[in-house]
Amino acid sequence: MAPTYDVIVLGLGGMGSAAAHHLAARGARVLGLERFGPVHAHGSSHGGSRITRQSYFEDPAYVPLLLRAYELYDRIERDSGREIALLCGGMMVGRPDCRTVAGAVRSARQWDLPHEMLDAREIRRRFPTMNPLDDEVALYEARAGLLRPEATVAAHLQLATKAGADLHFEEPVTRWEELPGGRGVRVHTPENSYTAGQLVICPGAWAPQLLADLGVPVRIERQVMYWFEPEGGTEPFLPERQPVFVWEEADGVQVYGFPAIDGPSGGVKVAFFRKNGAPCTPATIDRTVTSAEAEEMAAAMRRVTPTLPGTFLRAVTCMYSTTPDEHFVIARHPAHPGTTTVACGFSGHGFKFVPVVGEILADLALDGTTAHPIGLFDPLRFGTKAETNTTAPASARGGAR
Numbered sequence: 001m002a003p004t005y006d007v008i009v010l011g012l013g014g015m016g017s018a019a020a021h022h023l024a025a026r027g028a029r030v031l032g033l034e035r036f037g038p039v040h041a042h043g044s045s046h047g048g049s050r051i052t053r054q055s056y057f058e059d060p061a062y063v064p065l066l067l068r069a070y071e072l073y074d075r076i077e078r079d080s081g082r083e084i085a086l087l088c089g090g091m092m093v094g095r096p097d098c099r100t101v102a103g104a105v106r107s108a109r110q111w112d113l114p115h116e117m118l119d120a121r122e123i124r125r126r127f128p129t130m131n132p133l134d135d136e137v138a139l140y141e142a143r144a145g146l147l148r149p150e151a152t153v154a155a156h157l158q159l160a161t162k163a164g165a166d167l168h169f170e171e172p173v174t175r176w177e178e179l180p181g182g183r184g185v186r187v188h189t190p191e192n193s194y195t196a197g198q199l200v201i202c203p204g205a206w207a208p209q210l211l212a213d214l215g216v217p218v219r220i221e222r223q224v225m226y227w228f229e230p231e232g233g234t235e236p237f238l239p240e241r242q243p244v245f246v247w248e249e250a251d252g253v254q255v256y257g258f259p260a261i262d263g264p265s266g267g268v269k270v271a272f273f274r275k276n277g278a279p280c281t282p283a284t285i286d287r288t289v290t291s292a293e294a295e296e297m298a299a300a301m302r303r304v305t306p307t308l309p310g311t312f313l314r315a316v317t318c319m320y321s322t323t324p325d326e327h328f329v330i331a332r333h334p335a336h337p338g339t340t341t342v343a344c345g346f347s348g349h350g351f352k353f354v355p356v357v358g359e360i361l362a363d364l365a366l367d368g369t370t371a372h373p374i375g376l377f378d379p380l381r382f383g384t385k386a387e388t389n390t391t392a393p394a395s396a397r398g399g400a401r
């Protein structure tokens with residue numbers, strides 16, 4: 001019997017909702033299965049805001065994907081009628097030779113991206129909320145800004161449904177297997193089992209359970225987002241005046257922050273990037289934030305801005321899924337290359353790529369290959385367990401078929 005669906009998408013968070021949209025828009029019969037309700041706060045895609053930027057300090061190889069993601073974000077805003085992106089500008093701040101600044105400059109030069117270099121005096125003049133040391137500089141990018149994660153996921157779910165996808169919520173996948181002869185997959189949930197030609201797995205922080213046979217060491221980390229009310233109010237932090245920022249201290253610790261987007265009493269969101277990421281699982285994560293943690297964040301902000309921390313308002317936890325080199329994993333599953341595609345390990349910087357990851361996953365699931373540059377995201381770079389699995393024809397491995 002022919003499988004019921006062309007593609008099943010496991011997980012409808014950031015990446016899975018985008019994949020479901022792109023697949024359905026290309027005419028595939030899509031089933032999406034999600035453990036929780038639509039747009040939830042139990043994974044990695046909540047908290048009101050995510051930074052987006054193009055002069056990418058992590059690696060210039062991400063830039064073409066970012067340029068495409070910007071186009072696709074424009075398109076989903078238009079097609080869904082939702083406000084998602086707020087390009088209020090962004091600054092990468094630190095000493096000129098630190099990774100955050102030097103890496104951003106490298107990407108900007110390599111890809112000829114519009115940017116300005118600001119010295120400490122110019123930073124203080126243009127952005128009085130910021131308080132750099134005399135030897136700190138910034139790469140300022142007018143096209144940087146923020147994305148609203150909940151609106152992004154809601155838009156992709158809306159567009160996927162409109163294009164005919166079946167989306168089932170509160171229906172977790174308990175296990176899946178390949179059909180005999182590699183004709184497709186069978187996916188089981190507590191209620192049902194479904195068959196499809198292809199499976200796309202976008203498990204977020206559930207990757208260690210669901211993708212154990214991928215052999216990629218994804219570390220799940222607890223991270224905290226903090227909201228503070230600046231001394232003297234949020235006015236100077238309104239998005240017309242305040243850019244997003246990533247600020248690297250002399251010890252390599254990065255803090256980042258946003259303009260005030262939640263109204264006069266909503267405060268300003270700030271966080272550490274990667275620091276203090278306690279290992280956890282979605283079941284064991286401690287959702288309580290201690291006053292000692294809030295005080296550590298407050299102390300870091302005191303250094304970089306004259307009016308923060310002010311008053312602590314609230315804090316919310318979230319999970320990073322971090323790979324050893326902090327690059328993503330996006331590929332055909334090396335052990336099941338004929339039927340299964342995976343996207344995980346977004347290492348705390350994946351959200352700005354969500355729509356282009358959806359496009360890549362649709363390429364991989366429907367065509368077996370993609371024109372996007374995803375060499376950096378090959379799971380086999382870790383010398384995975386799956387490497388020893390030789391049942392798949394060599395030509396079908398590693399994402400190209």
Ligand SMILES: Cc1cc2nc3c(=O)[nH]c(=O)nc-3n(C[C@H](O)[C@H](O)[C@H](O)COP(=O)(O)OP(=O)(O)OC[C@H]3O[C@@H](n4cnc5c(N)ncnc54)[C@H](O)[C@@H]3O)c2cc1C
Nearest residue numbers: 011013014015035043044045051173204318346350351352
């Ligand atoms: C505090 C914090 C700040 C961040 N800041 C930024 C930023 O500024 N810029 C940026 O670009 N990125 C940022 N990121 C990273 C970005 O948010 C993530 O990379 C992205 O959200 C990951 O999306 P995902 O689809 O992999 O995970 P999720 O959105 O969590 O989706 C995974 C989904 O799979 C579902 N699922 C799991 N198991 C099953 C199952 N068995 N059956 C059915 N469904 C299942 C889950 O319920 C979930 O909905 C940040 C992340 C955090 C936590």
